[in-house]
Each structure stands twice: as structure tokens, then as C-alpha cells.
Amino acid sequence: MNGxxxxxxxxxxxxxxxxxxxxxxxxxxxxxxxxxxxxxxxRVSKKQEEQTREMAEEVTRKRQKQNS
Structure with a gap:
């Protein structure tokens, strides 16, 4: 009632x-x-996602070179 x-x-x-x-x-x-x-x-989120994907690919390539 009070409400x-x-x-x-x-x-x-x-x-x-x-x-x-x-x-x-x-x-x-x-x-x-x-x-x-x-x-x-x-839009900013998509740019950051792309940057993160590129960094992850770069790290993966460096690890593959080290293991080779």
C-alpha cells in the first residue's frame, strides 16, 4: 500500500x-x-579483436620457429 x-x-x-x-x-x-x-x-571492439588475433598469430609463429 505504501509503495x-x-x-x-x-x-x-x-x-x-x-x-x-x-x-x-x-x-x-x-x-x-x-x-x-x-x-x-x-567498432572499437572489432579493431581490438583483430589486433589480438594478429598478436596471437605472431606468438604462434615465434613458438613454431623456436620449436623447429
Whole structure:
């Protein structure tokens, strides 16, 4: 029962629906930034994966030369 009272404190539905426009703008802006950030992280991760793969191949080649 006490939880519902706390939730009701944060609920606000304006009569003038134009008050939703700034909230929609900021939500869209943050969504775009989130997508951009996610794509950037994936791109950096792929570069790091390739670098790691190259280093592993180099170590493998050096070990094979030492064993030969």
C-alpha cells in the first residue's frame, strides 16, 4: 500500500499535451546518442579483436620457429 503512494508522487499527466514535446525531443536525442555510442563501442571492439588475433598469430609463429 505504501509503495503505491510513492509511485503516485512521480506520476504527472499534463492537460496540455504540448508539454510532451520537450520530453520526446530529449528522449529521441538520447536514443540517437545511445545508438551512436553502441556502434562506436562495437567498432572499437572489432579493431581490438583483430589486433589480438594478429598478436596471437605472431606468438604462434615465434613458438613454431623456436620449436623447429
Amino acid at each position: 503505491w503512494f510513492i509511485l503516485n508522487l512521480f506520476l504527472y499527466f499534463p492537460e496540455d499535451k504540448s508539454e510532451y514535446i520537450p520530453a520526446a525531443f530529449w528522449m529521441l536525442l538520447f536514443l540517437v546518442f545511445t545508438i551512436y555510442t553502441f556502434r562506436w563501442i562495437v
